[in-house]
Amino acid sequence: MSWQNWSGKQVARDATIFTPRDSTALTRDMPNLKTPLRPVGSGHSFTPLIPTDGTIIDISKLSGVISADAASGLATVQAGTQLRTLGPQLRDRGLNLPNQGDIDHQTLAGAIGTGTHGTGRGHGSLSTFVQGITLITATGEVMRIDADSPDDMLNAARLNLGLLGVMTEVTLCCDTAFDLAEESRVMRADEALEQWDEIASAHRHAELFWFPYDNRVILKTLDLVTDTHADWPEAQPLPAIDTQTGEDVMFEAAATTIRFFPSVKQSIQSALMDNLAGAVERRRGPAQLIYPSPRNARFNEMEYAVPAAIGVATLKETIAAIRKADVPVLWPLEFRTLNGDGIWLSPAYGRDCTTISIHQYGPVKPEPLFNVAEPVLQDADGRPHWGKLHTMKQADLSARLPKFNEFCTLRDRLDPEGRFLSPYLRDLFAA
Numbered sequence: 549m550s551w552q553n554w555s556g557k558q559v560a561r562d563a564t565i566f567t568p569r570d571s572t573a574l575t576r577d578m579p580n581l582k583t584p585l586r587p588v589g590s591g592h593s594f595t596p597l598i599p600t601d602g603t604i605i606d607i608s609k610l611s612g613v614i615s616a617d618a619a620s621g622l623a624t625v626q627a628g629t630q631l632r633t634l635g636p637q638l639r640d641r642g643l644n645l646p647n648q649g650d651i652d653h654q655t656l657a658g659a660i661g662t663g664t665h666g667t668g669r670g671h672g673s674l675s676t677f678v679q680g681i682t683l684i685t686a687t688g689e690v691m692r693i694d695a696d697s698p699d700d701m702l703n704a705a706r707l708n709l710g711l712l713g714v715m716t717e718v719t720l721c722c723d724t725a726f727d728l729a730e731e732s733r734v735m736r737a738d739e740a741l742e743q744w745d746e747i748a749s750a751h752r753h754a755e756l757f758w759f760p761y762d763n764r765v766i767l768k769t770l771d772l773v774t775d776t777h778a779d780w781p782e783a784q785p786l787p788a789i790d791t792q793t794g795e796d797v798m799f800e801a802a803a804t805t806i807r808f809f810p811s812v813k814q815s816i817q818s819a820l821m822d823n824l825a826g827a828v829e830r831r832r833g834p835a836q837l838i839y840p841s842p843r844n845a846r847f848n849e850m851e852y853a854v855p856a857a858i859g860v861a862t863l864k865e866t867i868a869a870i871r872k873a874d875v876p877v878l879w880p881l882e883f884r885t886l887n888g889d890g891i892w893l894s895p896a897y898g899r900d901c902t903t904i905s906i907h908q909y910g911p912v913k914p915e916p917l918f919n920v921a922e923p924v925l926q927d928a929d930g931r932p933h934w935g936k937l938h939t940m941k942q943a944d945l946s947a948r949l950p951k952f953n954e955f956c957t958l959r960d961r962l963d964p965e966g967r968f969l970s971p972y973l974r975d976l977f978a979a
């Protein structure tokens with residue numbers, strides 16, 4: 549059977565995929581599986597975290613909320629639960645995740661595995677919601693990690709790329725169920741960047757999308773619903789995952805045109821923005837319906853988190869570098885905020901960040917674009933998103949992430965034979 553990630557860039561031909569029925573089967577069979585062992589979620593990471601000549605472990609059968617307590621906000625969930633499934637199950641129990649990213653196709657384990665995040669001042673990644681993890685180690689031992697575990701283990705395990713074991717259960721700290729009001733509108737880029745501090749402080753969640761060859765941005769904000777949003781349209785149910793929306797089809801067509809006729813990139817981006825500039829888009833609804841957006845036109849992505857104080861300047865420099873190199877691209881850059889945390893491998897370890905994401909159309913080689921942007925992001929003391937393409941080596945990561953070496957030591961202690969290490973991950977994490 550062959551396996552490939554969402555973008556199609558990472559492929560495992562003749563893959564052996566083990567799909568345990570339950571955690572008992574996983575515990576029993578783990579010691580005998582062919583290595584390297586790579587747990588997989590929905591395959592939405594762009595980096596080669598999964599490809600293997602050993603065994604891909606698919607825990608999609610471990611799905612659903614196990615228990616939830618609306619009073620404490622604590623919910624224990626099977627780790628293979630897709631966020632799309634998790635949202636309504638939490639909502640039925642009076643809870644919502646405090647924040648989410650652009651899509652809800654990921655599994656909980658996969659999202660935590662790479663530190664997936666949304667935006668919003670004061671809001672951390674999904675890993676920061678995790679209060680406890682049950683994982684099965686390389687030898688089949690069941691291990692529970694929580695705030696009482698020694699050596700700050702919870703902060704090591706809350707973002708672990710599947711290097712410490714296979715997560716089977718996760719305890720999350722959720723918010724009481726809430727509704728959100730979403731607004732998207734076009735602004736001049738210079739104006740939005742000048743006001744970014746006030747904008748980010750004024751809204752629960754705020755982010756910018758900037759087509760690099762146009763001088764306007766899309767500002768998207770999300771706020772708790774109040775009486776002032778009473779006449780905003782209700783959100784429609786989410787389209788089935790993998791449904792191509794009209795926007796996806798339009799993006800594919802525009803991206804294909806730029807691929808073959810790069811000189812039209814600026815006029816296409818300006819036409820798209822002209823079209824959006826006419827109207828302010830608004831909707832309201834339950835948080836789990838508002839956070840995700842359909843994203844089915846395939847792309848590859850790079851993302852770095854840079855210190856919040858230089859986020860705006862770094863975004864401007866990245867756009868300038870792309871323009872100077874005149875690289876063809878359709879997708880807008882995405883600019884978000886991410887709260888600092890204490891998670892060992894987190895790009896936001898010890899500092900508040902802004903994240904800058906660059907996307908290239910799936911069929912187009914991403915390197916010409918990413919090679920232009922990455923030095924700018926690295927020079928800004930950027931740290932890469934683990935699920936998104938980057939060229940950092942072990943020495944670079946060790947220099948940028950204060951707890952990187954401690955993570956490697958813990959990894960070696962829990963998996964001394966390196967059963968979870970593929971060649972890619974061995975280069976990054978083996979001593």
Ligand SMILES: Cc1cc2nc3c(=O)[nH]c(=O)nc-3n(C[C@H](O)[C@H](O)[C@H](O)COP(=O)(O)OP(=O)(O)OC[C@H]3O[C@@H](n4cnc5c(N)ncnc54)[C@H](O)[C@@H]3O)c2cc1C
Pocket residue numbers: 554555586587588589590591592593594597598607627628648649650651653654655656657658659660661662663664665666708709710711713714715716843933935936
């Ligand atoms: C269209 C699109 C939009 C995206 N939007 C965002 C966004 O808004 N914000 C953001 O931060 N990222 C975003 N991403 C990146 C994505 O959220 C991450 O790459 C995420 O890890 C994918 O989850 P997954 O379930 O597909 O996991 P996978 O990609 O399958 O796996 C990710 C990691 O988790 C590990 N893992 C999976 N299951 C387990 C388990 N049971 N136990 C231990 N380890 C496990 C894997 O080994 C791997 O290292 C986006 C990606 C795409 C394709």
